[in-house]
Amino acid sequence: MSEAPSTASVCYRHPDRETMLRCSRCDRPICTSCMNDAVVGHHCPDCVKEGRRSQRPARTAFGGSRAGQLGYVTTAIVAINALVMIASAVVGGPRAIAGSGFLGLLGTGTPLTDAGEVLGYATYGGEIHGVAEGEWYRLVTAMFLHYGAVHLLLNMMLVAQLGRYLEAQLGPLRFAALYLLAGFGGNVAAYVFQAPNQPSAGASTATFGLIAAVLVVNRRLLRDPGPILSLLVTNLIFTFTIPFISIAGHLGGLAIGGATVAALAYPRLPRRSLKQALGCTAILLLLIAAAVVRTQNLFT
Structure with a gap:
């Protein structure tokens, strides 16, 4: 069958x-x-x-991609600063790590910090150096240089803590723009308001911008600003009481960080990304203009 x-x-x-x-x-x-x-x-x-x-990717309240939750930009910033510190110690010796400055906790300058720190106009090594001498890159490189391991550690702790939160809220690209503009803005402020021969360096310009950014983001999201306000007050006290700290750089980073995150947090649809890009571009152009005017004034 x-x-x-x-x-x-x-x-x-x-x-x-x-x-x-x-x-x-x-x-x-x-x-x-x-x-x-x-x-x-x-x-x-x-x-x-x-x-x-066919599904549109999820976006944060500020238009950033959810990739920001992975913290890639924050991790890269910490890694770059650590590698630069290692390079500075290699060329500068053990005293680049610690042994000078406030309570002996800071490191000495090295050929690397000398070449990349914010410096308006000065002579060292028998040659004239500084932003006014055409070394404009110093306004960027200075945010990745540190005077010793303690200086680096304090800044990177803030970057790791605040950066992960902000990157998750803003997305990787917007967070990167915020960090770089705040650091650049603080360095421009140091160049404009400090004596031309007074050097400064460190990620503090950018980290102060991150503090301001958390305040603005939390206000925009109707979250409690209490903890970050305490952090801001503490850092301002250190800024005005501990010697050898660039007050202009810290306050400049704070102001530019706040302005940048406002340009990122408050534009609404439609064309939100375009409005954010235009706001950041306007801030960048104003900073460049301030640096140009400062350079002209040094020679008049």
Whole structure:
């Protein structure tokens, strides 16, 4: 006696498996290994992939991508500063780590810090150096240089703590723009308001900007600003009481960080990204203009 042929459908991805299930979107037969639970029925793997391609990526309240939750930019900033500190110690010796400055906790200057710190106009090594002499890169490189391990550690603790929060809220690109503009702004303020031969360096310009940014972001999200206000007050006390700290750099970073995050946090749809880009560009141009005016005034 012969058996009657089976009339059951087979999975379109596994022809050896009979099934009574079908994709609720394309109606193709699928087995239990291929089915994906949906609001109504089940979807096959191909329909799930198609749905993901057509789905808009999730965005934060400020338009940033959810990739910011991974903290890649924050991690990169800490790593770059640590590597630069190692390089500074290699060329400057052990005293680049500690042994001078406030309570002996700071490191000495090294050829690397000499080449990249904020310096308006001065002579060392028998040559004239400084931003006014055309070394404009100092306004950027100074935010990645530190005078010793303690200086580095204090700044990187703030970057790690505040950076992860802000990067998750703003997204990687917006957070990177905030950090770089705050650091650059603090360095420009140091160049404009300090004596031309007074050097300064460190990520403090950027970290003060991050403190201001958390205040603005929390206000925008209607969150309690209490803890970050305490942190701000503590850092301001240190700024005005501990010697050898660039007051202009810290306050400049604070102001530019606040202005930058306001340009990122308050624009609304439509064209939010364009408005944010224009706001950041305007801040950058104003800083460049301030540095140019300072340079001209040094020679008049």
